[in-house]
Amino acid sequence: xxxxLTRTDLIRSANFIAGQWQPGPAxxxxxxxxxxxxxxxxxxxxxxxAEARAALDAAHAAFPAWRKVPAKQRAAVIKRWNDLVLAHAxxxxxxxxxxQGKPLVEGKGEVAYAASYIEWxxxxxxxxxxxxxxxxxxGRRMFALKEPVGVVAAIxxxxxxxxxxxxxxxxxxAAGCTVVCKPAxxxxxxxxxxxxLAHEAGVPPGVLNIVTxxxxxxxxxxxxxxxxxxxRKITFTGSTPVGKHLARRSADTLKKxxxxxxxxxxxxxFEDADIGAAVEGFMAAKFRNGGQTCVCPNRVFxxxxxxxxxxxxxxxxxxxxxxxxxxxxASQIGPMINDRAVEKIERHVQDAIAKxxxxxxxxxxxxxxxxxxxxxxxxxxxxxxxxxxxxETFGPVAPLTVFTDEAEVIAAANDTPFGLAAYFYSQDxxxxxxxxxxxxxxxxxINEGALAAEAAPFGGVKESGYGRxxxxxxxxxxxxxxxxxxxxxx
Numbered sequence: 001x002x003x004x005l006t007r008t009d010l011i012r013s014a015n016f017i018a019g020q021w022q023p024g025p026a027x028x029x030x031x032x033x034x035x036x037x038x039x040x041x042x043x044x045x046x047x048x049x050a051e052a053r054a055a056l057d058a059a060h061a062a063f064p065a066w067r068k069v070p071a072k073q074r075a076a077v078i079k080r081w082n083d084l085v086l087a088h089a090x091x092x093x094x095x096x097x098x099x100q101g102k103p104l105v106e107g108k109g110e111v112a113y114a115a116s117y118i119e120w121x122x123x124x125x126x127x128x129x130x131x132x133x134x135x136x137x138x139g140r141r142m143f144a145l146k147e148p149v150g151v152v153a154a155i156x157x158x159x160x161x162x163x164x165x166x167x168x169x170x171x172x173x174a175a176g177c178t179v180v181c182k183p184a185x186x187x188x189x190x191x192x193x194x195x196x197l198a199h200e201a202g203v204p205p206g207v208l209n210i211v212t213x214x215x216x217x218x219x220x221x222x223x224x225x226x227x228x229x230x231x232r233k234i235t236f237t238g239s240t241p242v243g244k245h246l247a248r249r250s251a252d253t254l255k256k257x258x259x260x261x262x263x264x265x266x267x268x269x270f271e272d273a274d275i276g277a278a279v280e281g282f283m284a285a286k287f288r289n290g291g292q293t294c295v296c297p298n299r300v301f302x303x304x305x306x307x308x309x310x311x312x313x314x315x316x317x318x319x320x321x322x323x324x325x326x327x328x329x330a331s332q333i334g335p336m337i338n339d340r341a342v343e344k345i346e347r348h349v350q351d352a353i354a355k356x357x358x359x360x361x362x363x364x365x366x367x368x369x370x371x372x373x374x375x376x377x378x379x380x381x382x383x384x385x386x387x388x389x390x391x392e393t394f395g396p397v398a399p400l401t402v403f404t405d406e407a408e409v410i411a412a413a414n415d416t417p418f419g420l421a422a423y424f425y426s427q428d429x430x431x432x433x434x435x436x437x438x439x440x441x442x443x444x445x446i447n448e449g450a451l452a453a454e455a456a457p458f459g460g461v462k463e464s465g466y467g468r469x470x471x472x473x474x475x476x477x478x479x480x481x482x483x484x485x486x487x488x489x490x
Contacts, residue, residue, distance in 0.1 A: 003098045003327055005091045012192040013042050015051055015212060018058035019205025024051055030214045032189055035101040035335045035372050036325035044188050044212040052180070052224035055209035059151045059178040060230045062206030067148050067176040071125045078122035078173055080201035085115045085166075085194065092193060096162055097326035099187045101334040101372070102289050104326045113452070114166035114194075117470065120454040124475045125174035139490025145482045148176035149256055150232035152478065153225040155246075156191065157237045158184035158337055159292045165191045167454075167469045168235045168258075169198070169208065175478035177233070181210040182221055186337055188212040222246075229253040233478065236260070237294070240418070240463050258467030258477045260294070260459055262392050263420035266413035267297035268435070270406070271305040273425035274447075279313045281449030282398070285423055287321065287376060290333045291396040292341070295421035295443065295451065299389055300382075300400045301409045307402050311360060311380055314398065318376045319361035321396075324369060333396055335372035345374050345395035348388040352399060357381050362396070384412065392418075406431065414440045420460035423449060442468075 005011065014021040024045020031040045045051065066074075085092065093108030102110070133142035154168040161183065172179050183191035195210045213221045225231045226249040233256040234246055240261040247257055267285065269278045286297050302310050324331035336342045342365065349363055362377030374395060382389065382399035389399065403409040413422060423445040424435055436444050442460040445451045452458060457468035467477050 003094045003104070005094055007088060007091050010088065010091055010095060010193040010196060011042055011189055012196060013044050015045050015047060015055070016192065016195050016199070016208070016210045017051070017055045018209065019199065022051075022054075024048075024212070028217075030185060030188075030212060032099055032186075034098055035337055036327070036370060038371070041098060041189065044192070046217050047211040047213045048217055048220045049224050051211045052221040055180040055211050056151065056225060056228060056230060058206040058209050059180050062204060063151060063178045066178055066204060066207050069176070071128060071176075074174060074176065075122045075125040077202045078118060078125065078170060081198045081203070082115050082118040082122060084197040084201055085111065085118060088197065089115075092162060092190065095193055096187075096190050097334070099189050100158060100161055101326060101337060103331045103334050104329065106289060107326065110160055110162050114162035116454040117163070117167040118170045120470070121170035121174040121475060124171070124472065127472070128175065128475065128479065139488060141486045141489060143484040145484055146479045147482050149478055149480050150177060151230055152177045152179050152233045152235060153222070153231050154179055154181040155222060155234070155236045155238065156181065156183050158186040159289055159294075161187035161190035162194060164237050165194055167458075167474065171469075171475045172235075172478050173203065173207065175475060177478050178207045179209065180225060180231070181208070182213060182218065183210065185212070185214050185218065223249065226250055226255075227253070231255060233257070235467070235477070240465075243465055256477070256480075258459075258469065259465035260467070260469060261420075261463065261465040262418055263294045263296070263460065263464055264298045264390075264392055264416045264418040265295055265421040265423065265441070266439075267300045268409055268413060268422075268424035269300075269302045269306060269310055270424065270426040270428070270431065271303040272427050272431075273306065274427065275306055275309050275313065277447065278310060278425040279317060281423065281425065281445075281447065282314065283317055283449070285445070285449035286398055287318070287333065287396055290336060292337065292394050296394075297398070297423055298392055299413070300398055301403050301412060302400055304402050304404050307400070311378065311400055315360040315378045318378050318398065321376045323366055323373055323375065333376055335370060336374060336395060337372070339371060341394060342372055342374050345393060345397060348386075348391070348393045348395075349377060349379070349397060351387040352379050352382060355383070355386050357386065357399065384415070390416075406435070410435060410438045414438075417463040418460070419462035420464035421445065421451065
């Protein structure tokens, strides 16, 4: 099966600044490769401070006019963007699979997921309602009004190159903000294609700008935006160390921040769980995008009474997964994003084995397929001393740990600096509410492995960040509240 696009001009090789496709520094190019084969798809600019500043100048100049566009008109533009994304869903899905590696069915699914955020925030644009506050004295009127924060800098990750940019840019545009964006160095092409479609939908020049950069040049680009007081908000999805850097560097200009950072999600199977449903829920939660998602279960706690049954069923399901490139329609697990990702997965598995873990299935690279493939893996006898319990593996590895007591497993689940997502399976209603209340995460899945939805607030607590994406709360993160008081009316 070919991953060739019908509309080949969706593959862009330039920055988009002030409504124009512009080259980067002379001779500075960043190759974008297919992780399945290592073949170069195209090259994009390896931008620096000059391009970052030009994008910011354009966004700052465009903000006064865009914020004054009536919400209904902004909504119409964003809806046209949604329509264009859906109209090009097949090509965008191929592009995601080509540069990110996920199976084509998942690439196309991500396009629909991204579009759901664009549509949602197009509708939310007309609902930025303020408040009329009862006045404490005669002759006074008091109001709380919602206004856009200003220029937004969006920094997006590689694992969901369409969905992550959509759920940052769509609410920013809906609120009346303008945007500068820096996509991940591994997967810039999907973001560039979405920006092209936004331009075709009628987003005015300067309102949405995007620059690409390598891992080495990214700090140079982002620091321009961090240090400039014209940028009023940073929205970032990525690692906790980078999120902390952004927070520290933003402090001098007191920017608003939305940070969706690392996770270390627990998945708990209690003794009264429906084991078949728990296995299916785990498959959905863990192996989407080959385990390369921030809400993937990273630690699996299974009650001693049902451990063997769960492990046996899970190993059978995982061992049957078809691994291969997105160009193979049968593929269920694609390549990992790059060599560094595979090396981390291999290190975690070998560390676990050295400390007593047993491999039920997988546990090795699939070198016959290529350098970036790793077999979906189930481990038993995992414990808290292993690297896979302390670090986010970000790959198709399921380490199972036995527990016997509810309080014990809740303490273990919460014993991490992270707090993004958690999952558990139980049929005891009283236990369900006890455990949901006790888990220290921003998202909890109860007898459910697929959690994300555009109408739901997505985000974490503790070192998994702050702010929410999606839902009405997602729009609030791009607004501030202005209190207006008028007197002398009596």
